[in-house]
Amino acid sequence: MLDIYKTLILGIVQGLTEFLPISSTGHLIISGNILDFGGEFAKTFDIAIQLGSIMAVAIIYRPKFREYVKIRPNLEVFPNVIHIIITMMPAIIVGALFHGVIKEYLFNPKSVAISLIVGSIIMLIADRYQYKKKTDVDVTYRGSLIIGLFQCLSLWPGMSRSGITISGGIFSGMGYRKASMYSFICAVPIMVAACGYELLKTKAILSSHEITMLIIGFVVSFLVGWVAIISLLKLIPRTKLWPFSIYRIVLATIILIYG
16 A cells, blocks of 8 residues: 555656656655655656656647658648757757766766756746747747757756756747747657667566556556646746746755755
8 A cells, every 4th residue: 555655646746747847857766765666666667657747748739749740740830840859859869878877877866956956047047038038939940959958958867857948948039838838749759768768678577566556657647747737838927937946946955955
């Protein structure tokens, strides 16, 4: 029964924090340490709940994804499949080259705390930039590359993929809502690539109890992720990024003091 409670908690954490700009990986590392949830099965479980988050995005934006998989997709719309490919490629390349280094040296509470602070500073600068510029445009392919370069920073646990890509979108000229939408859509290919890579490496042999935990975690992450996406699209244009930055800095301080 205790394992089920851990499953529910981690599924909620993943679904909520994957799309809030506060870092899902960082929160999962911290939550896993607190709950004493580790080992080979924990790695497989993390993949399952990330796939739940991906499913939420794919269903919410299914008309766009249907367009992306056509033999001749419409390149007149924004974002189109070329935008997405350009944005995802830098992180895939950097992740493939430095996967071992990242896993060995950056997946720990202290590294997460530092990343939380660095990401917060970037988000606060993005808020300031949008306050001055007040732009809201469909970015060019060059802008998609800029966002892709920002997304490379999300390989550092604690940075927040959504937070850093929303910031990159703002620096590229998008408003908060459009940058958030673009961030969520770009999450799907990069997360599928990351999860696929981890699945190829996993050697876990699962019991029926563990399979049940995976299913529960997947469903909880999917449902919470769905609510988080819809809520965030309404929330961020009103609140901007600074409240999330403050939360991240407070959390990082607690980790550095007590971690």
